[in-house]
Amino acid sequence: MNGFAALIDRLAYEPRRNGKLALMEAYFRDTPDPERGFALAAMTGSLKFANAKSGLIRALMAERIDPVLFDISYDYVGDLSETVALLWKPRGEAAERIDTPLADIVEALTNMRKLDLPGHLARWLDALDETGRWALLKLITGGLRIGVSARLAKTAVANLGGLEANAVEQVWHGLKPPYLDLFAWVEGRGPMPEANDPAPFRPVMLAHPLEDSEIARLDPSEFVAEWKWDGIRVQAVSGRATNGERVTRLYSRTGEDISTAFPDLVDTIDFDCAIDGELLVMREGRVESFNILQQRLNRKSVSPKLLLEYPAHIRAYDIIADGGEADVRTLPFEERRQRLGALLETHPRARIDLSPLVPFESFEDLQALRASPSGEDSEAIEGCMLKRRDSPYVPGRPKGFWFKWKRDPLIVDCVLMYGQRGHGKRSSFYSDFTFGVWRAKAGSNEEELVPVGKAYFGFTDEELIELDRYVRKAAGQRFGPVKEVALGRTADGRPVGLVLEIAFEGLQRSTRHKSGVAMRFPRISRIRWDKPADEADRIDALERLLSPTLLEPAEADP
DSSP: OHHHHHHHHHHHHOOOHHHHHHHHHHHHHHSOTTHHHHHHHHHTTOOOOSSOOHHHHHHHHHTTSOHHHHHHHHHHHOOHHHHHHHHOOOOSOGGGOOOOOHHHHHHHHHHSOTTTHHHHHHHHHHHSOHHHHHHHHHHHHTOOOSSOOHHHHHHHHHHHTTOOHHHHHHHHTTOOTTOHHHHHHHTTSSOOOOOOOSSOOOOOBOOEEOOGGGGGGSOGGGEEEEEEESSEEEEEEEEEOTTSOEEEEEEETTOOBOGGGOHHHHTTOOSSEEEEEEEEEEETTEEOOHHHHGGGSSOSSOOHHHHHHSOEEEEEEEEEEETTBSOOTTSOHHHHHHHHHHHHHHSOBTTEEEOOBOOOSSHHHHHHHHHSOOSTTGGGEEEEEEEETTOOOOSBOOTTTEEEEEOOOEEEEEEEEEEEEOOGGGTTSEEEEEEEEEEEOTTSSOEEEEEEEEEOOSSOHHHHHHHHHHHHHSOOOEETTEEEOOOEEOTTSOEEOOEEEEEESEEEEBTTSTTSEEEESOEEEEEETTSOGGGSOBHHHHHHHSOGGGOSOBOOOO
16 A cells, blocks of 8 residues: 555656656566556546545544544645545554555455454554555545546556557456456457457547648648547447347446436437447437436436437437447548448437538638627527548547537626635645626615526636635635635725636526526636626626526436
């Protein structure tokens, strides 16, 4: 465990990508199985512990330290694992502090009864130093936050054998921790792992954002265009097991199996395929906006009412496996699309259709279409996708093949209302900001601020320091990690506050927000130090942005 703790501690402080790769490569090369395999699983988010929760950690701390002191310390530090690691008072002699292997800890966390877990966790914490305790608690809570993506960790493993990261990606979802077959393969001690899953997930291909300045370097004749639909990326896979039984699964873009939440789609796909597309809600032949789709997301199961009111649909735009052929990803995009169209014609299903191409002669024509798409589905269009006609289907985000050209965001001026402490590297800063717009106060000639959104990105590190300083100096109450930013007043009664220019992708009606509206993907695009607070926008400005198709209230989760 101490070796793993030292690794993630160094990774957390290493800013360079190549530096992180070097640290991981050295660890994977020098650490034996199965220890390194469980470390890889931790860094790729592949470990889940059903009985180990943050509440258990809090309960243990209550036995070692005054709860009020812990709450004050946690509020100051902003990170649970870091707070507990620093405050924990070990019991017993230092000689009893034996280094428990990471593999033993993972096995215990996975298989141990819930009643036995507190005692074992306390003994592990007693035996570790501050860094070890921090690493153990990060492992349990599932959020390492060390600046290492799953892709980067897989790249480090691939480098052990001089392989490309995509080679590891191709076999990854057929493997399970501690990845003994994977390490044997990359080190030349065994064959390439083979997946026996009849409906496996394949790593998805992603697009690069396209800036207007880049268009001049592209040849329009080499690309086709599709609409970028406002849904979520999914992969629908179906095949037959060795016993002849059909297995069909629906995956998110990260490989999470979401089949149980969409039985209406899974039951529809009864032919061999692996289709890449966009998950949408379609009613009466019309694609609904993302806020309608949200009624079906993040659910372990769905009621018959939801299935009826929010019918799920896949708009397919690529094919990964075509019937009897196991893999067609090396074929050019145009050929894959022809195969996809033929497959859907052979197996027509009401819940799956082919994403239409957008005809264009020049990028100027496409830019005009992107800015103002027409048709009844226009509210569900985020922009357009550009795909090279000859592009293979490559995992990750390869350069030059696919581009996403999103519509310009909506902009509104809001007033900062609350700041909240962040986590991880931001635990020392107020980095989550709630903002609002003006609305007439009921029964009064005055106006009040009502919150319309919350953002934690869009600003630079330097701007974060300025925002944090502003929140700390502002008057206002504190509610745990949240600090109110109360408005001041000038001599003539005008409100004094900080105006933030907020960019966002869309609006929806919401009965759960005091303002009655909620933003989608809000971010701080500019800090308006120069603008008086009373010149920020009114709720009327947001009301005018609401399309008639979005006037349906967002239903609260049951």
